[in-house]
Amino acid sequence: MHNLADLHDINIDSSPPISPLASQSVLPTHQLSDTPLANQSGEDDQDLLSDSDQLLSTELTSSPGIAFQMTPGPTSTSRKRPGEDLTQFSELVAREKKLKADEKTALLKFTKRSEAERSVIMYSEVLQLTSFMRTLTPPEVVFSIPEGLKKRIDNACFESLTEHSAAAYVTNDVPVNVVVAKLKESSFVEKITRDDKGAWDAVTSRVRAKLSDQRYLIKTAILESMFASKPKKKKGNLVEPWVPVPRESPLTILDTCVAVVNVHKAAKVKTSVELCVRVAFLRHILHKFPTIADYWELIDRELASARSKHTEPKHLSKFFVKVLEMDKKEFGEVEISNE
Structure with a gap:
């Protein structure tokens, strides 16, 4: 039990102290009062949100004990993911299809190409095959002798x-x-x-x-x-x-x-x-x-x-x-x- 005289030494405000992050996130009162409510357009709202997000990002990355990494946006620069190595799969396919040595080599080289290069190569093969098919003549109907x-x-x-x-x-x-x-x-x-x-x-x-x-x-x-x-x-x-x-x-x-x-x-x-x-x-x-x-x-x-x-x-x-x-x-x- 405390005496009445001791109440002067006790902080009667039991709410937790405001963290530096929270205090810095609160906008000054004069910024809100200087801008009439009627003139706050959607563009102004976006500016406020942008400033708030930037400030929040700074606090999160600089605060001790908080590990947070921002994900790069669509316009950010990142390292290109290396292509998948299809060597073993190509060798397996070559064995199953009983490809010749030169055909197997061509297949392995093809897998090393980029996706765009593969598309060009495959389309060129289609054109070549189409040209060859035009040179073929259908077999004549065999005459059946009565x-x-x-x-x-x-x-x-x-x-x-x-x-x-x-x-x-x-x-x-x-x-x-x-x-x-x-x-x-x-x-x-x-x-x-x-x-x-x-x-x-x-x-x-x-x-x-x-x-x-x-x-x-x-x-x-x-x-x-x-x-x-x-x-x-x-x-x-x-x-x-x-x-x-x-x-x-x-x-x-x-x-x-x-x-x-x-x-x-x-x-x-x-x-x-x-x-x-x-x-x-x-x-x-x-x-x-x-x-x-x-x-x-x-x-x-x-x-x-x-x-x-x-x-x-x-x-x-x-x-x-x-x-x-x-x-x-x-x-x-x-x-x-x-x-």
């Missing part, structure tokens, strides 16, 4: 190979050109226009393939007329070296002609004296060179040689008739007629 036309092509090929006056069998694509020209004149293919390149390419391709198949079958039929065995092939190659063994009873030229005609019965080619003469010539060369690889090329050369030596048609006919007589003596006499 079944009826396929049969006509096959027959025309065989008719060409069994023509007794054929000029060549393989040289300079002569038989291919002959068959295609014949087809173009045929009413059977009148639906195909002459300028339809895709259609005629498909037709020509089949002509070439069928001529090759039929030449092989004709050669085989002639070989079998003289020899007891024929070469064994697998995928076009000889399985083992072929040794021709002569037949005990070789076929006559007429029977050989029948065997050749039966290679493609659908063509309905008939045996004739002229055809027997040509088959005798084919057999004469094959009998001399039964294992030759370029048989049909040799036939073309021999035909060209005969034409150059016998320029007159009658002399050329005598030459082929002589070959037929030799065949009869070698493989058996037989009467031939066109009946």
Whole structure:
């Protein structure tokens, strides 16, 4: 208990003392009274707030025991954040995509570029790819040969190979050109226009393939007329070296002609004296060179040689008739007629 006399020594104001910060934050009374309230615009309010904020910032940063760091504003200067290192990720992607060494190097270099540089590089690649795509032409629609036309092509090929006056069998694509020209004149293919390149390419391709198949079958039929065995092939190659063994009873030229005609019965080619003469010539060369690889090329050369030596048609006919007589003596006499 205090005495009444002691009350003079006690501060009856129990409110806490005003801190220096609070005392400095209070604006002088004369500043408020000098400015009429009616004239305080929004701009004046902003000035007052700005002054107050500046003063508060000074006190906070200078007061002991207070740790406060102001965040830089949009216009302040700060250090640029270093780019993320994508080296390990790039190497991982390169392995997953199985990139080549030079492609991996290019990818790593690309990751070191700035974002703006990457955008420019990627857009340049897009432009380059677009330019390349313009140079590409869409594949042409493959012409599907009707079944009826396929049969006509096959027959025309065989008719060409069994023509007794054929000029060549393989040289300079002569038989291919002959068959295609014949087809173009045929009413059977009148639906195909002459300028339809895709259609005629498909037709020509089949002509070439069928001529090759039929030449092989004709050669085989002639070989079998003289020899007891024929070469064994697998995928076009000889399985083992072929040794021709002569037949005990070789076929006559007429029977050989029948065997050749039966290679493609659908063509309905008939045996004739002229055809027997040509088959005798084919057999004469094959009998001399039964294992030759370029048989049909040799036939073309021999035909060209005969034409150059016998320029007159009658002399050329005598030459082929002589070959037929030799065949009869070698493989058996037989009467031939066109009946």
